[in-house]
Amino acid sequence: MNHRTPSVGTSTPRRGVDDLLTGRARYAADLDRPGQVHVRVVRSPLAHGRIAALDTAEALALPGVLAVYTADDLPDVRIPVRLPFAETAETPPLLQPPLARGTVRYVGEPVALVVAEDPYTAEDAAELVDVDIDDLDVAATMAAATAEGAPRLHESSPDNTVSTVSLRHGDVEAAFSRADVVVRERLTMHRHTAVPMETRGLLAEYEPATGLLTLWGGAKVKHFTRQALGAMLGLGPERVRVVEVHVGGGFGVRGEPYPEDFLVPFAAMRLGRPVKWTEDRAEHFVATNHAREQEHEWEIAATSDGRLLAFRDRAWCDQGAYVRSQGILPGLLPALHAAGPYRWEAFAVDSTGVLTNRTPTGTYRGPGMTEATFARERALDLLAAELGLDPAELRRRNLIPAAAMPFAFDAPEQPHVPPVRYESGDFPASFETLLDAAGYEALTRERQRLRRSGRLAGVGLAPYVEIGAVGPFEEAFVEAADDGTFTVRTGVSSLGQGVETVLAQIAADALSVPFEDVTVDFSDTTAVPMGFGAFASRSTLLAGNAIALAARDLLAKAAAEVGGDPGEVRFDRGTVRGPGGATAPAGRLPAGHGRFDKPHPGFSFGAALSLVTVDAATGAVRVLRHAVLHDVGRAVNPELVRGQLAGAASQGIGGALLEELVYDEQGQPLSTSFGDYLMPTAADLPEIDVFVVEYPTPTNPLGLKGAGESGMVGTPAAVANAVADALGAAARPVTRLPLTPGNVRELLRGTPSPQATTVHP
Amino acid sequence: MNETGSRQDPWLPPLDPVTVELDVNDSLVTCTVEPRRTLADALRGAGLTGTRLGCEHGVCGACTVLLDGRPVRACLVLAVQARGSRIRTVEGLSGEREEPTGPGEYEGNGENGEPGGGARLSDVQRAFRDGGALQCGFCTPGFLMLAQGLLADEPDASAERVTDVLSSNICRCTGGVPIVSAVRAVQRARKEAGS
Numbered sequence: 006m007n008h009r010t011p012s013v014g015t016s017t018p019r020r021g022v023d024d025l026l027t028g029r030a031r032y033a034a035d036l037d038r039p040g041q042v043h044v045r046v047v048r049s050p051l052a053h054g055r056i057a058a059l060d061t062a063e064a065l066a067l068p069g070v071l072a073v074y075t076a077d078d079l080p081d082v083r084i085p086v087r088l089p090f091a092e093t094a095e096t097p098p099l100l101q102p103p104l105a106r107g108t109v110r111y112v113g114e115p116v117a118l119v120v121a122e123d124p125y126t127a128e129d130a131a132e133l134v135d136v137d138i139d140d141l142d143v144a145a146t147m148a149a150a151t152a153e154g155a156p157r158l159h160e161s162s163p164d165n166t167v168s169t170v171s172l173r174h175g176d177v178e179a180a181f182s183r184a185d186v187v188v189r190e191r192l193t194m195h196r197h198t199a200v201p202m203e204t205r206g207l208l209a210e211y212e213p214a215t216g217l218l219t220l221w222g223g224a225k226v227k228h229f230t231r232q233a234l235g236a237m238l239g240l241g242p243e244r245v246r247v248v249e250v251h252v253g254g255g256f257g258v259r260g261e262p263y264p265e266d267f268l269v270p271f272a273a274m275r276l277g278r279p280v281k282w283t284e285d286r287a288e289h290f291v292a293t294n295h296a297r298e299q300e301h302e303w304e305i306a307a308t309s310d311g312r313l314l315a316f317r318d319r320a321w322c323d324q325g326a327y328v329r330s331q332g333i334l335p336g337l338l339p340a341l342h343a344a345g346p347y348r349w350e351a352f353a354v355d356s357t358g359v360l361t362n363r364t365p366t367g368t369y370r371g372p373g374m375t376e377a378t379f380a381r382e383r384a385l386d387l388l389a390a391e392l393g394l395d396p397a398e399l400r401r402r403n404l405i406p407a408a409a410m411p412f413a414f415d416a417p418e419q420p421h422v423p424p425v426r427y428e429s430g431d432f433p434a435s436f437e438t439l440l441d442a443a444g445y446e447a448l449t450r451e452r453q454r455l456r457r458s459g460r461l462a463g464v465g466l467a468p469y470v471e472i473g474a475v476g477p478f479e480e481a482f483v484e485a486a487d488d489g490t491f492t493v494r495t496g497v498s499s500l501g502q503g504v505e506t507v508l509a510q511i512a513a514d515a516l517s518v519p520f521e522d523v524t525v526d527f528s529d530t531t532a533v534p535m536g537f538g539a540f541a542s543r544s545t546l547l548a549g550n551a552i553a554l555a556a557r558d559l560l561a562k563a564a565a566e567v568g569g570d571p572g573e574v575r576f577d578r579g580t581v582r583g584p585g586g587a588t589a590p591a592g593r594l595p596a597g598h599g600r601f602d603k604p605h606p607g608f609s610f611g612a613a614l615s616l617v618t619v620d621a622a623t624g625a626v627r628v629l630r631h632a633v634l635h636d637v638g639r640a641v642n643p644e645l646v647r648g649q650l651a652g653a654a655s656q657g658i659g660g661a662l663l664e665e666l667v668y669d670e671q672g673q674p675l676s677t678s679f680g681d682y683l684m685p686t687a688a689d690l691p692e693i694d695v696f697v698v699e700y701p702t703p704t705n706p707l708g709l710k711g712a713g714e715s716g717m718v719g720t721p722a723a724v725a726n727a728v729a730d731a732l733g734a735a736a737r738p739v740t741r742l743p744l745t746p747g748n749v750r751e752l753l754r755g756t757p758s759p760q761a762t763t764v765h766p
Numbered sequence: 767m768n769e770t771g772s773r774q775d776p777w778l779p780p781l782d783p784v785t786v787e788l789d790v791n792d793s794l795v796t797c798t799v800e801p802r803r804t805l806a807d808a809l810r811g812a813g814l815t816g817t818r819l820g821c822e823h824g825v826c827g828a829c830t831v832l833l834d835g836r837p838v839r840a841c842l843v844l845a846v847q848a849r850g851s852r853i854r855t856v857e858g859l860s861g862e863r864e865e866p867t868g869p870g871e872y873e874g875n876g877e878n879g880e881p882g883g884g885a886r887l888s889d890v891q892r893a894f895r896d897g898g899a900l901q902c903g904f905c906t907p908g909f910l911m912l913a914q915g916l917l918a919d920e921p922d923a924s925a926e927r928v929t930d931v932l933s934s935n936i937c938r939c940t941g942g943v944p945i946v947s948a949v950r951a952v953q954r955a956r957k958e959a960g961s
């Protein structure tokens with residue numbers, strides 16, 4: 006490759022793919038250490054109860070069993086919240102202990118840990134641990150948890166709520182009093198989650214001689230896990246090393262600190278043997294973060310010509326039985342995304358986290374924004390129907406114009422709430438790009454053709470904004486070697502995203518060297534002292550800019566050595582050359598260092614468009630066409646970003662139509678296998694049309710915006726709107742997901758829902 | 767192994783390890799396993815970790831291997847049941863149809879810029895790579911083996927048939943549609959090459 010051709014903006018083939026294709030790649034379950042032993046977690050079979058007795062004698066007597074730990078063996082620690090703004094005064098007493106202390110609060114909560122020589126033996130022994138639990142009344146749903154006289158989950162929360170996030174902008178009452186039309190609806194998103202194909206897995210090894218603990222498998226937020234473990238295990242963080250290996254999908258749930266991330270290293274330290282844990286799929290369905298379960302009461306005030314005046318959103322967001330490492334994000338993120346890309350005069354949002362006897366929730370790709378977009382865009386379609394306006398036209402009339410950028414709602418500042426500020430972009434033009442490129446007109450004609458042939462067909466739309474670039478900062482180091490290669494070190498994670506390719510592209514351009522000469526190393530917390538990890542579409546943006554700065558620093562250090570300006574020095578096969586001809590061996594240069602700070606997150610625009618048919622007899626929904634558009638600021642690697650968008654949209658279609666984590670009234674999970682939790686396959690999905698637009702943001706030197714989740718955010722909303730359009734006015738409105746055949750048949754059968762109210766003042 | 771065979775527990779029968787010889791990728795793999803050990807665990811225990819476990823209940827297909835040419839879920843087969851069969855895993859896939867147009871072109875560390883590569887990829891593997899049919903790669907070995915079986919058995923399978931067969935495995939990252947496209951591309955390329 007000619008190194009003068011910029012790499013950024015080209016679809017450079019992704020690195021490391023051959024290891025994945027040949028089976029050589031090593032995931033957590035593929036790692037072994039000499040002398041390793043295996044653990045199995047004993048989990049609560051009941052949703053709520055007091056542990057009366059825990060008898061481990063029989064398990065301990067099984068040959069091959071080394072230890073059985075209960076809460077009494079552990080220090081009294083809790084899994085901490087990882088983001089300062091997701092922690093409130095209410096959260097500390099609601100945090101989860103690694104093993105239940107006295108009370109169990111959800112089915113699947115860890116109560117004991119069995120260690121054995123062999124994984125099969127560990128599993129056998131776990132069956133022999135006798136857990137005697139006295140039943141307590143169960144708050145199995147948010148409704149049950151917030152009802153009068155509901156069983157209380159935690160002493161510190163008399164009403165089973167965590168925190169309420171309130172946002173206020175403008176004079177809501179005044180705007181509503183001026184409205185020609187008010188639309189109200191209660192909209193429910195169901196519990197579902199990321200379900201990566203690889204379950205979680207960990208391997209921990211403690212070396213007593215050096216006091217060093219190594220944990221393989223922890224990813225996404227390695228540096229936080231290291232700090233948290235260092236504190237919880239009584240080691241300093243400097244004696245904990247977290248090493249990322251290949252991961253089979255993250256999507257928000259993998260790599261957060263979980264109870265097992267404490268238990269596995271704890272056992273390794275206690276026993277002085279390497280300890281390995283591989284989650285099984287049934288465990289995964291009760292142990293790994295759930296997501297999405299929320300109810301929104303939406304109310305919109307508008308004029309008769311389709312101008313949006315104001316909205317109210319009263320939201321309840323299921324936190325499950327404990328607050329986990331993501332704190333109040335399940336309630337905070339939907340609040341930040343309620344307003345979306347529209348110019349509201351006023352709004353009022355109150356979003357409350359609710360504690361229930363279910364698996365705790367966290368973030369899943371497009372967290373909060375996907376739920377908020379579903380609620381808002383569904384309500385907007387109800388308004389469009391009420392006004393007799395084309396849904397696209399309603400959006401068009403209300404999107405924030407480009408001239409208004411940067412745009413902020415004048416909501417008062419609050420300590421736990423990042424400002425909702427849109428830095429850049431052209432929402433109306435991007436929206437038109439989607440309508441033109443995906444052929445909105447053609448799709449509506451196709452809908453009419455299908456309808457004439459007797460089919461139920463519908464088109465649905467959903468514009469949205471997505472938070473990204475969550476700080477606070479990332480650091481990077483760039484080192485040159487005498488063999489002509491460069492190594493980049495950063496604290497973000499890969500998580501199967503191809504991030505290493507994108508970061509190498511950025512470094513190559515910043516150094517004006519060939520892409521092939523750059524390797525990126527972020528697998529290990531020793532590679533870089535601090536980092537915040539891969540979440541909220543932040544890796545490329547924060548680490549990318551940090552790398553660009555580090556490269557510039559390296560060039561400056563080179564210039565100090567060989568003379569000239571940093572822009573004039575050239576690296577050439579292990580030698581650095583100044584403009585005057587002076588040279589130096591590249592390996593002698595100190596590493597370039599860069600740090601990129603992003604105190605406030607940014608938001609970016611996108612939209613989804615869907616054409617569906619519904620089989621009137623079976624209720625089965627088929628997505629015929631699905632298009633997603635996102636403003637990525639600048640596409641470093643267009644192919645990779647398109648793959649991310651299409652994959653996320655596929656997950657969104659699964660979430661809208663198939664996937665649900667179902668519980669019974671006693672809080673027993675009913676979806677604990679792939680037989681019950683239906684995942685989308687090639688037969689359920691269309692080819693996804695992806696449109697990437699680039700409105701570089703001025704707030705970072707590379708102009709990047711986040712994109713890892715964007716295919717998801719508008720997808721369930723667009724599919725729901727398309728299904729509602731297909732079902733028509735005679736059916737009940739679509740107010741909850743998933744749109745399984747059974748649920749769709751219900752809608753087709755019924756008169757309009759009694760909850761739906763349209764008021765003409 | 768810790769089983770003694772003399773335990774009194776009536777519900778925990780003796781699990782005396784047996785020695786099994788397996789024909790894997792044309793080599794002999796000898797392993798000592800309890801009769802209850804699955805083929806997937808036995809292969810993984812023998813270092814062939816490309817066969818992955820996504821569910822261990824026969825739905826996701828990450829553990830798919832070829833048993834006498836037929837795709838099977840290795841998590842649902844016991845190691846002892848695979849005695850006498852020819853087993854193919856992803857580790858035996860490279861080298862399949864590796865040079866339809868010329869040597870040297872498909873080195874793993876060529877255009878892909880992969881450090882320490884050097885594996886030759888089969889046409890199916892290359893089609894996956896070039897068609898964006900993988901992201902995290904966890905499902906990939908299972909899909910490759912499923913596709914391998916289908917392409918050998920039904921080279922002229924229709925688009926619907928390919929979708930149908932490939933939707934018996936799950937890919938969370940791509941949804942699976944790009945995998946169908948990759949397999950269709952292999953069908954076309956093989957037809958053109960007249961093989």
Ligand code: FES
Binds near residue numbers: 821
């Ligand atoms: S692991 Fe065998 S089918 Fe999922």
Ligand code: FES
Binds near residue numbers: 902937
């Ligand atoms: S590539 Fe990740 S599951 Fe298929």
